[in-house]
Amino acid sequence: MEKQLLFEKEKPGKALAVLALPTVASQLVLLIYNLADTWFIGRTDNPYMVGASSLALTIFLAAAALSNVFGVGGGSLMARLLGQKKEDEAGKVVLYSIAMAVISALVFSCLVLIFMDPLLKLLGANENTLGYGRQYAFTTVVLGTVPTLLSMCMPQILRNAGYSKEAGIGVILGSALNIGLDPLFMFVILPEGEEVLGAGIATLISNVISMIYFIVVFARLRSKTVLGLPKRIEKISRENKKSLYTVGIPAAFSIFLFDLVTIVFNRLAVGYGDVPLASAGIVVKLERIPINTGLGVLLGMVPLVAYNFGAGNHKRLKNISNIARNTIIIFSIICSVLFFIFAEQFVGAFISDTETIDYGVNFLKGRCLALPFMMVGNHIVNYMNAINKGQVSFILAIIRHLVLIVPIMLIMNSVWGMDGLIWSQLVADVLNTIVAIGIYMKVNRSIIRDNDQQKSHPAMIEKTEDNNGAD
Secondary structure, eight states: OTTHHHHHTSOHHHHHHHHHHHHHHHHHHHHHHHHHHHHHHHTTTOHHHHHHHHHHHHHHHHHHHHHHHHHHHHHHHHHHHHHTTOHHHHHHHHHHHHHHHHHHHHHHHHHHHHTHHHHHHHHTOOTTTHHHHHHHHIIIIITTHHHHHHHHHHHHHHHHTTOHHHHHHHHHHHHHHHHHHHHIIIIIISOTTOHHHHHHHHHHHHHHHHHHHHHHHHHHHTTTSSOOOOSSOOOOOHHHHHHHHHHHHHHHHHHHHHHHHHHHHHHHHHTTOHHHHHHHHHHHHHHHHHHHHHHHHHHHHHHHHHHHHHHTOHHHHHHHHHHHHHHHHHHHHHHHHHHHHTHHHHHHTTOOOHHHHHHHHHHHHHHHTTHHHHHHHHHHHHHHHHTTOHHHHHHHHIIIIIIIIHHHHHHHHHHHTHHHHHHHHHHHHHHHHHHHHHHHHHHHHHHHHHHHHHHHOHHHHHHHHHHHTOO
8 A cells, every 4th residue: 555654654643744734724725715605795795695605505515414424434444444454345445435425416416406495494594595595505506416525525535545635635626716716706707696696606616627636636546546436336345335334424414413503503593683694604604714624633633543443553543533632622722712802803804794793793702612622522523433433423413413502502592592592502512522522431441442352362353353244
């Protein structure tokens, strides 16, 4: 394997930096591209356009979540198989993942086309925002789900194979194109009043070009890696298929649950008017600065942890995991302080409407304090995905979103109104951190126990693994 030295021998901090830094850069550019849509639409000073694009973005992110099934599930499985020196199986997993991503994208596009209006209304659209929401959803989701999924799934697989730089270049390419195309379509090519449609077209074109880039990269690396492009749906063993979906589905489901929380948040916010909805949309985008940075570090961590878990090198695995966790917690604390102090300047950078800024400042000050706690939970979820504990990730997602955030949001909103809605995220994430750390410690103890048993009875373990891998 070309990247074997990086995965097995390089110092943990340096190995993490090699994979994480390009990923962080690409995540930040991806964030800028997401912020750019809101910023450019905000130049219209039309809160209905801002609110509608935020609602439709939820559908777009739901489509993107499908990429986690095959990007996270297939990518982490590939890394574990490479750690076990099973290159042939790893290659089959790659081909299967890409083929299934395309099929899933086509199905999702058709469903959104059929149920677009009911879906947008469920998200909180009304007569002021529905038309704009249709424009964005049709271009980015109905027409754009296939290129979106591939431009998100393929870089995750690349990253898990050790090609973080190539993955980052593709993500940056698509994002930079979107930033450049946004003003062209919004303010030059299309007439006034069609700015949301222009933003959607820019997103569609940029994702198509990004997808083409990744196809070229996979074709170029085919001769010296396990990466390749499918001609059919590759057959993989039952055990590997189970491993892919038990990690990938919870990874995607956690994004769907995140969207559900956003839906509930938007529905509660719109109860106070369309302006609070617009301000909430801006704040959710601002939160993505530390979240995307942390995600970049964690996405760099996952292939290293997965590979060393497959290779049985638990000491190296633990060192890499600890470095990643400490890094994102420190960064999130810095962001929380800056958001709290300069809330008005951050929100005001997106829109000049005074009422929207006032609401946004209150939202941002309340929600930013939850960020460090959120990072702890995100680290544990990604760690579980890397070590093939998708069931645990699923449980953690259920606890955080359905057991804690949604009920606490509803209760605090009903008791304390908007102030309760603002501070509910902090209360929920503090409680979630306590629960997640307890589960994390329990899983780690079981890994140490299983590792000790494997050292004591290696022949028995090897026989069991052979039986599990049988088709």
